[in-house]
Amino acid sequence: MLNALKTIQEQAAQSLAAVSDPKLLEELRVRYLGKKGELTAILKQMGSLSAEERPKVGQLANEVRTAIEQLIDQKAAEIKLAVQQKKLESEHLDVTMPGKAMPLGKAHPLTKVLDEVKEIFLGMGFSIAEGPEVELDYYNFEALNIPKNHPARDTQDTFYISDNVVLRTQTSPVQVRTMEKQKPPIRIIAPGRVYRSDAVDATHSPLFHQIEGLVVDKDVTMADLKGTLEMFVKRLYGEESVVRFRPHHFPFTEPSAELDVQCFSCHGEGCRLCKGEGWIEVLGCGMVHPNVLSICGIDPEEYSGFAFGIGLERIVMRRYNIDDLRLFYENDVRFLDQF
């Protein structure tokens, strides 16, 4: 009987080795281990054995069962793997075929960069203020220290609705409106559309966007202005950016400055991109003129502040090397798709 068991084990091993079909494997399992299988048939004869032989045979029978079971499991795993392998091979794709995407629209490049600018200033604690585009002359000019017939009005060719109503030429009137409504501390940016009567060409548009900024509090200094705007430029253009503040003149700030960033292309040596200057103008800024604070009902002896104005188109054009302003307002989808 012991021999018979060993024979079964050998036979099973032999027949299993050749199997590759899962159906055949199942047949073999039934043949050797099933209720009517060969092993069961032998175990059924156990009763005819002597008391000494029975445990030996029993033990061997169990060993043989376990061994065959292991072989079958192992084979089953092999077969499964082989089947899967075959399936995987048959399912191979040309992965270089184009992907299928849900259609996805895109933000206008001006919005895309504006959102970035907003995030930078939100992170520095600025809120976002708004004001009308059709604006009173008072807010656009007079409250900003630019009386009628001031020569500074010449540099901003204005669209007039009536004697007292203009299309705002700058976002600065939002400064005044904010200061009228809100007591310091004030920390806002005011992005928006501005209008100047410039005929359309590659670098001029009668409509463009500015981002105004205003900070008013006790003891705000020009050093704070430098710190804030330098941080902005580094966030926008990268930590390695080199900036300089250069004296300038705006009627509603004093002292006034323009911020230049060192040319990314020539690093200050002068090249075509920066028109040989080595620097590229980014924004205008300055300490809020005490007259402006007074006009808005804020005591310049108690408070001080700074303001700045950024031309959005200019920074977007630089970001993407866009050389024609008109592209922004033509809205060709082949242009819009690039951002």
Place this chain on the structure above:
Amino acid sequence: MNLSMKWLSDYVDVGHVTPREFAEAMTMSGSKVEGWEQEGSEIRNVVVGKVAEIVRHPDSDHMFICQIDVGTGENVQIVTGAQNVHAGDFVPAALHDSDLPGGKHIKKGKLRGVESNGMLCSLSELGLTVHDFPYAIEDGIFIIQEPDLKPGQDIQSAIGLDDICVEFEITSNRPDCLSVTGLAREAAITFDRPLNIKAPVIRKTEGDIHSLLGVDVTAPDLCPRYVARMVKNIKIGPSPRWMRERLRASGVRPINNIVDITNYVMLEYGQPMHAFDYKFVDGGKIIVRRAHEGETLETLDGVQRTLTPDMLVIADVKKPSAVAGVMGGEYSGIADDTNTIVFESACFNGSSVRTTAKKLGMRTEASGRFEKQLDPETCIPAVERACELVELLEAGEVVGGMIDVDHSSRQERRIPLEPDWINRFIGIDVPVEEMHRILTRLECKIDGDDVIPPSFRSDLEHKADISEEIARFYGYDKIPVTAIRGVANGKYTPEQKFERSINRILQAQGLYEVSTYSFISPKYYDKINLPADSSYRNCVVISNPLGEDTSVMRTTIVPSMLEVLSRNYNNRNKAAALYEIGNVYIPKSGEPLPEENPMVVMGMYGEEHDFFSLKGIVEMLLEVLGIEGCEFTAKKDHPTFHPGRCAAIRIGGTSLGEIGEIHPTVLENYAVGTRAYVACLDMKAMFQTITPEKGYRPLPKFPASTRDLALLCDDALPVAELQKTIKTAVGAILEEIRLFDVYRGAQVETGKKSVAYNLVLRAADRTLTDEEADAAVKRALKALKSIGAEIRS
């Protein structure tokens, strides 16, 4: 402002710095340099040559073969076609391998078989004109007549083409820097060098101006000061080379000695000057008065100008001869036969000059200066400088005496000097002594705790102005960099967040954002078919538009979207799906400013787009924004849209906007040759109808029953009616209702349609029985029958 560095060196010595260092330092102290140019830098290897020998070309009847002495001991042979060259002449010789302005390169070659080792140059080939060298001729070789010429000498040094010209951008508050002396003052402080401005000296005078001329200023408000001096026995001729060179470097064309002197003084002192021919001053009297209504004057540019009484003129007893501060008259100008002149050095009201120049459409160099309000104190030194130059140039004899009609009120301005405040304001720590030093060099007086600025610095009014003077000479770059103190909470407002959501949702659905002009043409209202009495036509009108296309502020954003769709269609883009959030500007009666309302406009064309794809986007937008219970109802009378394919979108009683296929006529107006779809939503109205955010709803614990309904009804019955009826009839257990088929055709009667719904029914607290579900369907069918829909058998 173009500055000649040679001229600047009369007043301050900055020879120790390179042009680049000069430009950088001046820029950083507040006088922005736009660029600089070395004169003659385009010219290379061109020398002074002396014509040693000249013979006719054997094979040409118009060319000559010249042997040119260029100082090397060996003559150079050059062939020329010019007819004005003679032996012994000094000429500009461009040698083999030389460069001329405009990128012209000269190499040796053969002309009709004769070797030519370069080229003799004309004025224009050197980038010059006869205004620069009046003794030369235009079409011929430039025969140089200058002292101390040496063969072989660089042409630049021989003819004074060796100046450096620096271009400044001067801000409107600093008219004093629109002059050589003003910039010299800034340079002297910037480089800490002495400033060398001397008062002009007139050596000899004859007679007395008062016996020849009277000046009457009848409009002192417009002319705070009028100063005149006279010169007689004028000898009109070209001015000397040094003056012509400096004028040229400053971008001013030399004319003749008297005109050049007035321009020279304007550039040097910043004071525009005018010279009249005395013989045209009728009655020997200059009257500075307002123009008479309708008075005319032919200005120097030959244009007849009609004047108005708000303009100031310089006149004699009979007629006006100049528009004050703007331009002189044609007849009174300096001519070759001028014998006696009057120099006018005046100060006019800046605003008045500005308005006059603008009205007459003639901005001149003088008006650009006067409108910035010049310093009345400069009138006298300027006129004296002009007389000094007359003597220097031997252009005439200065008449004794001076007429000075001075109505200017020159109050001494006192500004408190508060060093602590300045240091705190700027964030620096500059000692008081240093502040005194800077201010003194700026020619401010320090009197106790006050600063008294010089008369030419009318921009200094406030202690903040003083702080800027300190800051710019201390150095903006030395001001520390600090962070703003205090905490602040930067955040978006709910409206701003709402707008951001709209952007996100629409982009996620495949729409590209566009940006269009806020102004449109009033004709666009016709293009979108609006009737003549449409309220949209009442809009904010720009009084000085660039053109009709951008002349009114839009009251609807639809034309802007159609423009963009049209442009894309005509650029042959196969499809476009776009949106914009943009304002419309609605006039409000009784208010100076219009209401500015943000609108969300969507537009699309192309194969994969139709009414329902756009509607799907709108529905998804509204759903994600949390705007529930919107209704779309057919709108047949919107003139812009297809009458059978347009819906009004409303929620309760509030209109949110409309959606539709664009009317074929409108498409034609926009040259769009395919169907296009536009939806427009009012952002404010949408924001006001958001349903407050809902809490969490537990997942269902009990199974749902589903039922399908196939209905037959009139084709005209909107499915929204069916759906509403089913919802009401089934009640709370209706979890979901989905339209899955609409059929018209052979299987149904003409004029009818078959509509199939799938209903999901569920109770929150129990398993719904089949009986309950069937009862619900029965209720629905009963209600549907009452509106004319029956179950399809």
